[in-house]
Amino acid sequence: MRTFGEKLxxxxxxxxxxxxxxxLSTPASNVTxxxxxxxxxxxxxxxxYYGTQKATYSTELNPGLGLSVTISNLEPGVTYYxxxxxHNALGDESTYSNEIAYVVPLPPLTLQISVSRQxxxxxxxxxxxxxxxxxxxxGNSTNWAVIGAVTAGxxxxxxxxxxxxxxxxxxxxxxxxxxxxxxxxxxQIRVSxxxxxxxxxxxxxxxxxxxxxxxxxxxxAAIGATVANSxxxxxxxxTAGTTQGIxxxxxxLAPPSSDxxxxxxSISxxxxxILTGVGQPGATYLVLARGSSNNWTVIGTVxxxxxxxxxxxxxxxxxxxxxxxxxxxxx
Numbered sequence: 317m318r319t320f321g322e323k324l325x326x327x328x329x330x331x332x333x334x335x336x337x338x339x340l341s342t343p344a345s346n347v348t349x350x351x352x353x354x355x356x357x358x359x360x361x362x363x364x365y366y367g368t369q370k371a372t373y374s375t376e377l378n379p380g381l382g383l384s385v386t387i388s389n390l391e392p393g394v395t396y397y398x399x400x401x402x403h404n405a406l407g408d409e410s411t412y413s414n415e416i417a418y419v420v421p422l423p424p425l426t427l428q429i430s431v432s433r434q435x436x437x438x439x440x441x442x443x444x445x446x447x448x449x450x451x452x453x454x455g456n457s458t459n460w461a462v463i464g465a466v467t468a469g470x471x472x473x474x475x476x477x478x479x480x481x482x483x484x485x486x487x488x489x490x491x492x493x494x495x496x497x498x499x500x501x502x503x504q505i506r507v508s509x510x511x512x513x514x515x516x517x518x519x520x521x522x523x524x525x526x527x528x529x530x531x532x533x534x535x536x537a538a539i540g541a542t543v544a545n546s547x548x549x550x551x552x553x554x555t556a557g558t559t560q561g562i563x564x565x566x567x568x569l570a571p572p573s574s575d576x577x578x579x580x581x582s583i584s585x586x587x588x589x590i591l592t593g594v595g596q597p598g599a600t601y602l603v604l605a606r607g608s609s610n611n612w613t614v615i616g617t618v619x620x621x622x623x624x625x626x627x628x629x630x631x632x633x634x635x636x637x638x639x640x641x642x643x644x645x646x647x
Contacts, residue, residue, distance in 0.1 A: 345392060345420055350384035351413065354402045363409070366398045369521075369546060371415060373399065390420045392444055423472055425449075427491060437478040439489060443468040448494040451476050453487050465494065501525060501544075501567050513554040515565060519544040524570040524612075526602070526644055527552050531563050538602050541570060541612035541644060552611055570644045577601070577626060579641055589630035591641055595620040600646040603628055617646055 349364060361380045365373035366387065379385040390396060396419075399412040427441040443449060448467045452460045466476040478487075501519030508514070519525060524543045528536045542552040554563075577595035584590060595601060600619045604612040618628040630641075 345390045346386055346388045347390060347396075347418055347420075348384060348386045349398055349400075351400050353383060354410065356402065356410070358404045359402045360405045361403055363401045363403065364398065365401070365412070366396050368394055368396060370397050370417070372546065373397070392420050392422045395419045425491060427489065429489060435481045437481055437487070439466075439474075439476040439478070441474060441491075442472045443474060443491070443493075445470050445472045449474070449491040450494055451478075452490050452492060453478065453480075454489075455487055460490070466491075501550075501569075503565065503567060505565060513556075513563070515542075515552040515554070517550060517567075518548040519550060519567070519569075521546050521548045524644075525550065525567040526570050527554075528566050528568060529554065529563050530565075536566070538568075538614050538644070538646070540614055541604050541642075543612075555613070577620075577624075577643055579626075579643065581641060587633050589633060591618075591626070591628040591630070593626040593643070594624045595626050595643070597622050597624045601626070601643040602646050603630075604642045604644060605630065605632075606640045606642075612642065618643075 351362070353359075354362075359381070361378060362382070364377040364379065364385050364387075365375070366377075367374040377385055377387070395417055397415055397417050399415045401409045401412055403409045422444050423442065425441065425443045427439060430438050430440070432438070439451065445468055448465055450462050451464045451466060453463045454460045463478060463480070464476060466474045468474045478489075501517050501523075503515060503517040506514045506516070515527065521544055524541055526538050527540045527542060529539045530536045539554060539556070540552060542550040544550045554565075577593040579591050579593045582590050582592070591603065597620055600617055602614050603616045603618055605615045606612045615630060615632070616628060618626050620626050626643075
């Protein structure tokens with residue numbers, strides 16, 4: 317479709333533009349989205365776009381000229397992103413409205429305890445469908461201890477029988493959700509006829525991984541970093557190639573950028589690129605640099621002072637092809 321320049325009034329411009337209907341009959345997995353009418357003449361309808369990745373929409377709904385829509389069967393615990401466009405009779409679309417995000421709440425966790433005449437203790441309740449929970453028990457003077465695990469069925473219901481029963485006197489019970497393990501990144505190594513070493517693999521989308529290398533008996537050292545794309549795929553080229561003999565590689569997940577110091581970049585009259593910022597006092601950071609490619613290269617290290625201050629000069633100066641800088645923990 318063609319796009320014309322009028323931007324639809326943002327969702328946030330309408331009070332209560334995005335909300336859950338406050339009625340008992342509305343499931344938590346449903347959400348109602350509303351927007352203000354576009355002032356553009358000739359609007360023939362609106363389209364609502366949403367998906368589970370920021371600015372990437374996998375589903376489109378067409379409510380016509382209506383100014384609200386209810387979306388059902390959203391997955392609990394998942395973040396969804398929404399935006400709206402308007403279009404005319406020719407199919408020309410406006411640009412997207414501002415994007416809003418919504419985290420579908422998890423269903424409440426309930427737990428009921430019953431004791432049979434045979435002193436059998438049965439725990440029943442509801443939780444997130446498919447979620448696994450550790451079952452913990454505590455006697456009068458003992459600490460909490462894990463006595464088993466239970467997984468909620470497709471309807472969210474679960475049932476657990478305490479193998480010890482009620483023979484140990486008064487007992488308290490509680491549940492703790494078992495986090496789902498993240499799949500570790502895969503890594504493949506390829507050497508070209510020109511002795512260029514290329515690392516490829518898949519990890520968690522948008523995660524940054526530090527690339528560590530080890531030659532012979534030397535310790536592991538970070539040589540760069542790579543970021544997985546929206547599909548989880550990544551690629552990294554070791555610029556040193558195989559010139560240093562046999563080499564081992566591994567990956568280490570870098571912390572989110574929000575947990576790292578913010579860098580400020582300045583260029584001196586002598587064309588020095590100076591990085592300053594504030595981090596954890598005494599912490600040592602790798603300084604990463606990147607040009608137009610997706611490869612981050614380690615260009616040095618910096619240790620924050622007693623007040624957390626960071627100061628680093630790029631040895632390549634302002635004449636290099638470096639466009640971006642970032643820090644990562646050295647440890």
